[in-house]
Amino acid sequence: MKINCPLVTRVLTNFIREESQKAGFERNIIGLSGGLDSTVCAYLAVKAVGSPSVFGLILPYRDYDQEGVSLAEEVGRILGIKFETIDISPQIDAYFSGHPTDNHVLKGNKMARERMSILYDYSARLKAMILGTSNKTELLIGYGTIHGDMACGINPMGDLYKTQVRELGQYLKVPEKILRRKPTAGLWPDQTDEDEIGLSYEELDRILIKLVDERLTADEVIRAGLEEKKVRRVAELIRRSEYKRKMPPVAKLSERTIGHDFLYPYDWGK
Amino acid sequence: MCYLFSMKVAIAQMSPVLGRVDKNLEIHLEFIEKAVKEKADLIIFPELSLTGYSLKDLVPEVALRPETSSIMARLLTASKDIDLVFGLVEERTENPGLFYNSAAYLTGGEIAHIHRKVFLPTSGMFEEARFFARGHDFMAFPTGSNRAGLLICRDLLHYSSSYCLLAGGAGLIIAISAAPGRGITDEGSQGFESSQNWELIGKAISYFSSAYVIYCNRVGLEDGVTFAGGSFIYTPDGELCLKLPYLEAAFSIQEIDPDLIRKARKNRPYKRDDRPEVIWRSLGRLLREKDED
Numbered sequence: 001m002k003i004n005c006p007l008v009t010r011v012l013t014n015f016i017r018e019e020s021q022k023a024g025f026e027r028n029i030i031g032l033s034g035g036l037d038s039t040v041c042a043y044l045a046v047k048a049v050g051s052p053s054v055f056g057l058i059l060p061y062r063d064y065d066q067e068g069v070s071l072a073e074e075v076g077r078i079l080g081i082k083f084e085t086i087d088i089s090p091q092i093d094a095y096f097s098g099h100p101t102d103n104h105v106l107k108g109n110k111m112a113r114e115r116m117s118i119l120y121d122y123s124a125r126l127k128a129m130i131l132g133t134s135n136k137t138e139l140l141i142g143y144g145t146i147h148g149d150m151a152c153g154i155n156p157m158g159d160l161y162k163t164q165v166r167e168l169g170q171y172l173k174v175p176e177k178i179l180r181r182k183p184t185a186g187l188w189p190d191q192t193d194e195d196e197i198g199l200s201y202e203e204l205d206r207i208l209i210k211l212v213d214e215r216l217t218a219d220e221v222i223r224a225g226l227e228e229k230k231v232r233r234v235a236e237l238i239r240r241s242e243y244k245r246k247m248p249p250v251a252k253l254s255e256r257t258i259g260h261d262f263l264y265p266y267d268w269g270k
Numbered sequence: 271m272c273y274l275f276s277m278k279v280a281i282a283q284m285s286p287v288l289g290r291v292d293k294n295l296e297i298h299l300e301f302i303e304k305a306v307k308e309k310a311d312l313i314i315f316p317e318l319s320l321t322g323y324s325l326k327d328l329v330p331e332v333a334l335r336p337e338t339s340s341i342m343a344r345l346l347t348a349s350k351d352i353d354l355v356f357g358l359v360e361e362r363t364e365n366p367g368l369f370y371n372s373a374a375y376l377t378g379g380e381i382a383h384i385h386r387k388v389f390l391p392t393s394g395m396f397e398e399a400r401f402f403a404r405g406h407d408f409m410a411f412p413t414g415s416n417r418a419g420l421l422i423c424r425d426l427l428h429y430s431s432s433y434c435l436l437a438g439g440a441g442l443i444i445a446i447s448a449a450p451g452r453g454i455t456d457e458g459s460q461g462f463e464s465s466q467n468w469e470l471i472g473k474a475i476s477y478f479s480s481a482y483v484i485y486c487n488r489v490g491l492e493d494g495v496t497f498a499g500g501s502f503i504y505t506p507d508g509e510l511c512l513k514l515p516y517l518e519a520a521f522s523i524q525e526i527d528p529d530l531i532r533k534a535r536k537n538r539p540y541k542r543d544d545r546p547e548v549i550w551r552s553l554g555r556l557l558r559e560k561d562e563d
Contacts, residue, residue, distance in 0.1 A: 001455070002455055002457060003454045003455055003457075004454050004455065004456055004457045004458075004459060005457075007454055007459065007460070007461065007462070008454050010517060011451070011454075011496050011517065014491065014496070014517070015491060015494070015496065018490070018491050019491065019494070154494075261327075262327065263326040263327045264326055264327050264328060265288055265289070265322075265324040265325065265326055265328070265492060265493050266492075266493040266494075267288045267322075267324070267491070267492045267493050268288055268289050268328065269287065269288060269289050269290050270287070270288060
């Protein structure tokens with residue numbers, strides 16, 4: 001569970017710097033929510049390329065997460081990076097006024113994709129590589145919006161569990177308020193991830209490490225003493241969300257099909 | 271090259287450009303020039319140093335035929351000034367369409383030996399056997415007054431490989447590598463946990479083979495994978511005599527003393543007492559029994 005923070009910092013800052021340069025970007029851009037993941041990512045980015053080369057976008061919807069906005073602004077000020085706040089309410093409200101729904105998840109997904117859309121627009125304007133902030137816990141259980149907050153140019157933290165991101169955050173000295181804050185996707189006021197998922201991140205990570213890193217079966221994890229209902233639920237979340245972790249399948253017709261047997265590396269010639 | 275007393279070994283812990291043999295040739299020639307200036311006798315590059323590692327469908331596109339390749343010709347010319355070990359994708363003229371993850375030892379304008387990787391990792395994050403043909407031999411060969419043997423990355427982790435080189439009389443076991451770093455939970459470590467496995471086997475093999483183990487690993491990133499660096503040399507007594515940093519590019523020259531091989535074999539006669547005929551018989555029996563299963 002514990003990680004070697006100096007080593008991880010070194011590898012991830014190198015990853016951010018090198019992968020951005022290889023893709024021809026001189027800057028990095030991050031959506032800042034005032035939460036732990038985007039804050040840790042911003043700290044890493046500043047260590048990697050320096051504050052003048054990092055840009056933060058704060059993208060609130062109405063007053064759903066005012067605390068998040070003020071913490072995100074605080075992070076921007078501490079790190080000395082340029083940042084901008086864009087209220088996404090007009091476009092979200094315009095859409096839902098024509099297509100009303102009470103479904104929080106539908107609304108949250110739409111907001112996540114609007115934020116993605118603005119990040120990509122700014123990425124092109126500023127010639128800045130978008131840093132993804134999804135962690136391993138979220139990616140494994142599929143707790144994210146496909147083509148929304150999961151969309152990015154590169155993802156430095158996708159192999160760190162949430163609890164490990166917190167450990168890294170302590171090492172990087174991110175503000176205490178952010179370390180202590182209840183994780184929230186900001187889907188509605190006072191929403192917290194842990195209430196919505198029904199497990200704490202500590203519980204989730206304990207189960208995930210056994211299933212994924214230690215390669216135990218669900219039965220073996222249960223025999224090791226973890227609660228059956230929770231283990232089964234996590235295993236099922238992993239299974240059901242595989243589509244979020246892959247490019248969409250291409251129907252194979254020819255001898256050479258993208259994704260099947262047309263297999264070039266991402267870093268080709270870079 | 272003839273090394274009567276000591277030899278200077280240069281290790282280029284570098285990061286090739288993925289899929290660009292032309293650029294990598296230039297990088298090799300720059301390191302070679304530097305090593306020649308510093309009077310090194312031998313320079314060693316990592317696994318697939320001419321091509322990069324994560325090639326996938328680029329494998330046929332970056333393959334060289336040693337007899338006809340102009341890139342090889344440039345390196346053969348360079349080998350008149352210094353011995354070279356480097357990694358390439360090899361296509362054999364006599365067996366076209368098969369591609370090997372190979373290591374070449376060039377000396378005096380000639381190819382002294384080409385080793386084709388025998389153990390191709392194909393599980394987890396690795397998929398080498400999907401793209402490469404398997405090599406079939408481990409062979410020690412003469413280089414000046416020494417005998418050397420080449421291994422490529424995973425070959426070193428199978429200790430049977432080094433045994434073949436010991437049986438063949440190798441005093442220099444040269445392993446070139448593109449080993450990714452994995453494992454971040456050891457808080458006391460400067461590098462990845464996986465680096466410790468390489469050091470452990472390097473030390474053990476050098477001691478029990480009474481041979482120098484020279485391990486050249488690469489650095490850099492490909493498709494999100496960080497290569498761990500941490501190249502090293504262990505003496506024939508299992509002592510660490512060179513250690514390059516983890517994760518970052520480095521170039522270093524180490525003087526090694528071939529007389530230590532003689533001394534180690536005199537003091538601990540594992541080589542003298544080796545019984546390859548017994549190993550051969552035992553393996554023959556195992557293989558026959560396996561056939562009967």
